[in-house]
Amino acid sequence: MTMMKTLMGAAAGLAVSATGALADPAIIFDLGGKFDRSFNEAAYNGAQLWADETGGSYREIELQSDAQREQAMRRMAEAGANPIVMAGFSQATPLSVVAPDYPDTTFVIIDGVVDAPNVRSVVFSEHEGSYLVGMLAAMASETGTVSFVGGQDIPLISRFACGYAQGAAAVNPDITVISNMTGTTGAAWNDPVRGGELTRGQIAQGSDVVFAAAGGTGLGVLQVAADEGILSIGVDSNQNYLHPGSVLTSMLKRVDVAVHDAFTTGPEVETGVHVFGLAEEGVGFALDEFNAELITEDMIAAVNTARAAIIAGEISVHNFTEDGTCPVQLQ
Amino acid sequence: MDFLTILQILDSTVRLATPLLLACLAGLYSERAGIFDIGLEGKILAAAFFSAAVAFASGSVWVGMLAGIAASMALAALHGVASITFRGNQLISGVAINFLAAGLTVVIAQTWFQQGGRTPQLAGDARFENIVLPGAATRIRDIAQQGPLGQLYSELISGHSIIVYVAFAIVPLTWWVLYRTRFGLRLRAVGENPAAVDTAGISVVGLRFAAVLIAGVLCGIAGAYLATALNAGFVKDMSAGRGFIALAALIFAKWRPWYALSACLLFGFFDAVGNRYQNIQLGEIIVPVQFMQALPYILVVIVLAGLVGKAIPPRAGGEPYVKER
Numbered sequence: 001m002t003m004m005k006t007l008m009g010a011a012a013g014l015a016v017s018a019t020g021a022l023a024d025p026a027i028i029f030d031l032g033g034k035f036d037r038s039f040n041e042a043a044y045n046g047a048q049l050w051a052d053e054t055g056g057s058y059r060e061i062e063l064q065s066d067a068q069r070e071q072a073m074r075r076m077a078e079a080g081a082n083p084i085v086m087a088g089f090s091q092a093t094p095l096s097v098v099a100p101d102y103p104d105t106t107f108v109i110i111d112g113v114v115d116a117p118n119v120r121s122v123v124f125s126e127h128e129g130s131y132l133v134g135m136l137a138a139m140a141s142e143t144g145t146v147s148f149v150g151g152q153d154i155p156l157i158s159r160f161a162c163g164y165a166q167g168a169a170a171v172n173p174d175i176t177v178i179s180n181m182t183g184t185t186g187a188a189w190n191d192p193v194r195g196g197e198l199t200r201g202q203i204a205q206g207s208d209v210v211f212a213a214a215g216g217t218g219l220g221v222l223q224v225a226a227d228e229g230i231l232s233i234g235v236d237s238n239q240n241y242l243h244p245g246s247v248l249t250s251m252l253k254r255v256d257v258a259v260h261d262a263f264t265t266g267p268e269v270e271t272g273v274h275v276f277g278l279a280e281e282g283v284g285f286a287l288d289e290f291n292a293e294l295i296t297e298d299m300i301a302a303v304n305t306a307r308a309a310i311i312a313g314e315i316s317v318h319n320f321t322e323d324g325t326c327p328v329q330l331q
Numbered sequence: 332m333d334f335l336t337i338l339q340i341l342d343s344t345v346r347l348a349t350p351l352l353l354a355c356l357a358g359l360y361s362e363r364a365g366i367f368d369i370g371l372e373g374k375i376l377a378a379a380f381f382s383a384a385v386a387f388a389s390g391s392v393w394v395g396m397l398a399g400i401a402a403s404m405a406l407a408a409l410h411g412v413a414s415i416t417f418r419g420n421q422l423i424s425g426v427a428i429n430f431l432a433a434g435l436t437v438v439i440a441q442t443w444f445q446q447g448g449r450t451p452q453l454a455g456d457a458r459f460e461n462i463v464l465p466g467a468a469t470r471i472r473d474i475a476q477q478g479p480l481g482q483l484y485s486e487l488i489s490g491h492s493i494i495v496y497v498a499f500a501i502v503p504l505t506w507w508v509l510y511r512t513r514f515g516l517r518l519r520a521v522g523e524n525p526a527a528v529d530t531a532g533i534s535v536v537g538l539r540f541a542a543v544l545i546a547g548v549l550c551g552i553a554g555a556y557l558a559t560a561l562n563a564g565f566v567k568d569m570s571a572g573r574g575f576i577a578l579a580a581l582i583f584a585k586w587r588p589w590y591a592l593s594a595c596l597l598f599g600f601f602d603a604v605g606n607r608y609q610n611i612q613l614g615e616i617i618v619p620v621q622f623m624q625a626l627p628y629i630l631v632v633i634v635l636a637g638l639v640g641k642a643i644p645p646r647a648g649g650e651p652y653v654k655e656r
Binding site: 033034035064153181183184187190191192193194196197198200201203204208216219220223228229242 | 335336339343346347437445446448449452470471472557561562563564566567568569571603606607620621624
């Protein structure tokens with residue numbers, strides 16, 4: 001079977017290189033897995049949307065371990081895939097090594113910045129989207145305490161936490177924001193048991209709205225929030241449907257749009273750094289039939305006002321990754 | 332730190348200690364009969380996957396648990412055949428089982444569900460619900476309104492899944508089986524001096540297979556607890572080293588049931604503390620989260636370095652029984 005696959009893969013590779021210009025795009029998913037209901041799944045949805053629209057096909061690899069990153073990129077590039085989208089900040093370092101070796105291939109990295117002429121770096125203003133859901137959390141909270149569960153303890157996730165805390169503090173200056181990280185290694189993206197335990201601890205400390213920015217770990221957070229009857233906020237993909245009536249909203253990060261754009265434009269996609277913020281609709285919050293009863297007109301109005309103010313530059317949301325500090329105290 | 336916080340940490344301790352306890356008792360049966368079992372981890376993992384997958388397909392958590400136990404017993408039987416029938420090296424057979432389970436679960440999950448090596452989320456009857464004892468509050472915020480005794484009852488005693496209560500009941504049961512029944516006496520004897528047992532006309536192979544299969548059942552329950560009670564579905568490598576911590580707890584407990592309970596609770600407690608207190612400030616020094624989360628593993632090293640005093644394993648442990656040379 002494996003042999004067969006290898007042979008067919010090789011044959012497909014030959015076919016692609018023979019036709020040249022008709023190279024298929026490719027996508028490499030990060031460790032959380034394609035169906036993490038969150039970041040990677042958003043990337044997958046974007047790729048799938050492109051495939052449905054154009055009838056084209058794309059190549060994909062789901063990484064199983066950190067050691068595979070460079071090898072996976074090289075394999076895709078050797079097979080003639082172009083452009084190659086890499087989902088996840090962890091891919092930045094190996095990409096900076098690989099990209100110069102394949103100058104004719106266009107790489108797209110999401111959530112990371114690689115300075116090379118053939119790389120398009122897509123970053124999102126997570127702090128702005130988190131600010132909006134932080135406002136919603138503070139408006140929905142009855143206890144005056146809201147909380148945050150992050151995945152791996154990295155600056156990118158602190159950016160979520162800090163934006164969330166700023167939004168909550170904008171609504172209620174006296175609010176307490178509890179923040180916990182699941183772990184310090186990649187395994188923290190896939191540990192729903194620990195995520196659930198952290199959430200229980202936060203509920204015990206008074207939190208009644210929890211925001212999970214933790215990939216697969218977040219599923220455990222949302223589960224416990226639903227079991228305990230508090231509100232939760234999903235991340236990256238729209239997760240409102242997971243526990244209708246318990247998920248207050250989801251902080252959308254339009255990874256799907258970024259992937260779809262890259263696939264649609266093809267190898268000629270513009271390289272350099274591209275920031276997807278509120279103005280570009282790269283981040284936002286989800287509103288659908290599953291959370292319609294949880295969010296009032298007033299809440300929507302307040303958030304939309306803030307959204308317009310951020311786009312106009314009247315409110316400036318501090319970005320944690322710029323200086324490693326947060327203006328709002330996190331517990 | 333108030334009373335409720337202490338209770339919550341103990342409550343979390345009970346939840347986190349349960350899979351360790353089941354795995355530790357599994358190891359106890361197996362090793363008391365003279366079969367070292369490194370493969371606890373793999374059996375838990377296989378059981379976690381099959382219980383979640385079958386619970387999802389059938390919609391019944393009990394059918395799922397039976398499937399998990401069956402999967403775990405199949406691996407246990409494999410260990411038995413390799414190390415009892417064919418007198419292979421017990422450690423190598425155990426390691427092989429761990430690798431087999433780590434790889435197979437992900438591959439099968441990918442083939443069945445195409446979700447990157449996980450099962451779909453379980454809901455409703457496909458999950459073990461928490462048992463609420465009569466008169467107990469369920470939600471953390473309601474519990475906070477109660478008096479100390481009510482809090483103790485609602486938070487710590489009520490509100491666990493049935494497997495937790497079963498696991499704690501298995502401890503006295505194991506003690507009774509090992510020390511008060513004929514089977515238990517023979518089981519202990521076969522781990523100390525199999526030749527004597529054989530001379531008495533009792534089957535060494537039969538006893539050892541029985542012990543290994545009991546270990547399979549207990550690991551199966553531990554796996555089902557992880558995937559269908561503590562969690563709502565299987566994710567890759569979700570056993571996360573619990574089988575190995577259970578082995579350390581077994582040595583800490585000197586292969587005795589009641590000590591096993593306290594050892595597992597201790598490991599669970601450190602895990603719970605590490606989750607609850609991520610950064611502890613002691614005067615000027617901040618104890619970092621990395622240290623707090625490493626606590627259970629640091630404890631393993633300290634324990635195995637001999638803090639527990641002399642832990643003497645069953646004398647015939649690790650050696651295949653050869654009737655005639």
